[in-house]
Amino acid sequence: MPFVLFCGLPASGKTLRVAELKTYIIEKYPDRNVNVVSDHSLGVNRNKVYAESREEKQVRGTLKSAVQRLLNKDDVVILDSLNYIKGFRYELYCVTKSCQTPQCVVWCDINPALAADWNTRRDSGEQYSSDILSGLVMRFEEPKPNNRWDSPLIVVQSDDRLPCKEICDAIFERKAPPPNHSTQSQPLSSTNFLHELDRVTQETLALQHTRPLTLSELQRQKRQFISYTKTHPVEDTSSLTSMFVQFLNSSLQ
Structure with missing residues (x-):
């Protein structure tokens, strides 16, 4: 090596x-x-x-x-x-x-x-x-x-x-x-972490009505949150919804 x-x-x-x-x-x-x-x-x-x-x-x-x-x-x-x-x-x-x-x-x-x-x-x-x-x-x-x-x-x-x-x-x-942190294989907190991450972000977007948003804008926000969370995984996947809502609220203000 x-x-x-x-x-x-x-x-x-x-x-x-x-x-x-x-x-x-x-x-x-x-x-x-x-x-x-x-x-x-x-x-x-x-x-x-x-x-x-x-x-x-x-x-x-x-x-x-x-x-x-x-x-x-x-x-x-x-x-x-x-x-x-x-x-x-x-x-x-x-x-x-x-x-x-x-x-x-x-x-x-x-x-x-x-x-x-x-x-x-x-x-x-x-x-x-x-x-x-x-x-x-x-x-x-x-x-x-x-x-x-x-x-x-x-x-x-x-x-x-x-x-x-x-x-x-x-x-x-x-x-x-x-x-570099971004190039490491991130240890997923649970075996279905990525699946849960995708599901939660998709469901949250469907319920988000802070203001009219285009589909491309919604998808961009989702991609940004997923990219960030993949490098900062959490143990408790139940907290992903609130994290994504907070992310959206701060990003879309």
């Missing part, structure tokens, strides 16, 4: 670091499976994808879906991609938060000139074109430790050893952030 997000400039050594972390976890935590999601696993043509914003957006969606599919209570999921857009990192944070799993962000921080040099040392089929690399360097949005979606943030310089123990402590020893 723990999630590790790697980010960094093109050719910053992320894939080598990911392989190192995977090996460490397998050795130290043999009961954990490690799943790596990456551009490589999707067969991404980097120069083609990162030249077209529409295709790049589709790839990000595919990466996110793959992470969501693999998250479970036992396995470790590592995402090996640029992850250079803070909005995308926030989306992934929301995914892990809703799953109630801890996450960690590892930033492979590297000088752009060194990244360009390392890029030239790759096989020709693995290289970013100079234009694509320059554009991605310009667009890279650095993670910041004060952003909750970038925290905890572990920064690794090009000549640093990967702090595998620190990463593992962050994902295995730290509690997951609580999910």
Whole structure:
């Protein structure tokens, strides 16, 4: 279930670091499976994808879906991609938060000139074109430790050893952030709570004669009350009628 997000400039050594972390976890935590999601696993043509914003957006969606599919209570999921857009990192944070799993962000921080040099040392089929690399360097949005979606943030310089123990402590020893209240599965106070809620609101609307109301207005008030009550369930369903009447009286004044 723990999630590790790697980010960094093109050719910053992320894939080598990911392989190192995977090996460490397998050795130290043999009961954990490690799943790596990456551009490589999707067969991404980097120069083609990162030249077209529409295709790049589709790839990000595919990466996110793959992470969501693999998250479970036992396995470790590592995402090996640029992850250079803070909005995308926030989306992934929301995914892990809703799953109630801890996450960690590892930033492979590297000088752009060194990244360009390392890029030239790759096989020709693995290289970013100079234009694509320059554009991605310009667009890279650095993670910041004060952003909750970038925290905890572990920064690794090009000549640093990967702090595998620190990463593992962050994902295995730290509690997951609580999910947003609105995204939790609300514990219904009784097995027929939703049925009772719908019945009571419908019957109350039929008896409400404070002033002439259109059907659409009545339905809108009903939907608003149901949405609120589903996230604030009550034990005593017999109180729903009075609650709805009070809601209508305050809303329709």
